[in-house]
Amino acid sequence: MTKTGTIYGVGLGPGDPDLMSVRAHRLLGAANHVAFFRKAGRKxxxxxxxxxxxxxxxxxxxxxxPVTTEIPVHDPRYNVLLSAFYEEVTQHLIALVQSGQDVVVLCEGDPFFYGSFMHLYARLRDVVPVEVVPAITGMSGAWTATETPITWGDDVLTVLMGTLPQDKLVDHIKRTDALVIMKIGSNYQKVVAALKDGGKFDDAWLVQFATMGKQTVTKLSDMTDSGTPYFSIIIVHGQGRRP
Incomplete structure (x- = not known):
C-alpha cells in the first residue's frame, strides 16, 4: 500500500522572507510539490x-x-465560481497526497487569518492529513511599520474588511479603540468616507506593501492618490491605559 502524504499549509508571514518561521523555511527547502494561489497572468x-x-x-x-475583482463579492455568481474552483483544486491535491506525495501550500500572512487556504482546509481536513504552520500576519507587519504600538492596556482592537458596506464600517469604527482595515483596493474611497464619518480619519495611517522592498507608510490625511494597491492596510492606533 502507498503511504499517504501530507498537505502543509505554510504561512509565509507579511512579505519579507526574513520574517518567515524556521519551520516554514525548512519545509520549503524540502518540498517536492508546491502549490500557490495567483491571479491569471500573474506570478x-x-x-x-x-x-x-x-x-x-x-x-x-x-x-x-477564476474571479477576483471582476464580480462584486456580494454577487451570487462570485461564490458559485469560487466554490467550484476550490473543489477542483481540492480534488487535485487529494489525488497527489493519496499517491504518497507531500504538498506545501504557500499562504501569505497566516493560513488561518482571512486567507484562501482556509477554504481548502475545510474541504481537506477530514479526507487527508493536513498540518498548518502559523506565521506573522500582514497587519502585524503593517502596524510595526508605523513605529507605534497598536494597542495599550485594555484597548479593544477591531479588524475590518474594506468589502463591508459603508454603514457597517462606520458602526464598527465608532465603537473601537484601535483599528485595522484590510482589503482596501477598490474599496478605498468608501473606507475613507467611513473613517471620516466614524471620527478616526485624522488618526489613520496607510501602509502599502508592509515589510516588502517597496513599503510606504503615509498619514491617510496626506494621501493625494485616489486609490491604493491591494496590499494596503489602514492602521488606527489605540491610546489606552498605560503606566
Missing amino acids: GQARQIVDGLLAQDAVEIPMEY
Whole structure:
C-alpha cells in the first residue's frame, strides 16, 4: 500500500522572507510539490516571497482564481465560481497526497487569518492529513511599520474588511479603540468616507506593501492618490491605559 502524504499549509508571514518561521523555511527547502494561489497572468505574491528558497526540481502547482475583482463579492455568481474552483483544486491535491506525495501550500500572512487556504482546509481536513504552520500576519507587519504600538492596556482592537458596506464600517469604527482595515483596493474611497464619518480619519495611517522592498507608510490625511494597491492596510492606533 502507498503511504499517504501530507498537505502543509505554510504561512509565509507579511512579505519579507526574513520574517518567515524556521519551520516554514525548512519545509520549503524540502518540498517536492508546491502549490500557490495567483491571479491569471500573474506570478502570485506568495510565490514571489519564496523566490530562491525552493528546490530546483520542485513541482509547482499554480492555483489560478477564476474571479477576483471582476464580480462584486456580494454577487451570487462570485461564490458559485469560487466554490467550484476550490473543489477542483481540492480534488487535485487529494489525488497527489493519496499517491504518497507531500504538498506545501504557500499562504501569505497566516493560513488561518482571512486567507484562501482556509477554504481548502475545510474541504481537506477530514479526507487527508493536513498540518498548518502559523506565521506573522500582514497587519502585524503593517502596524510595526508605523513605529507605534497598536494597542495599550485594555484597548479593544477591531479588524475590518474594506468589502463591508459603508454603514457597517462606520458602526464598527465608532465603537473601537484601535483599528485595522484590510482589503482596501477598490474599496478605498468608501473606507475613507467611513473613517471620516466614524471620527478616526485624522488618526489613520496607510501602509502599502508592509515589510516588502517597496513599503510606504503615509498619514491617510496626506494621501493625494485616489486609490491604493491591494496590499494596503489602514492602521488606527489605540491610546489606552498605560503606566
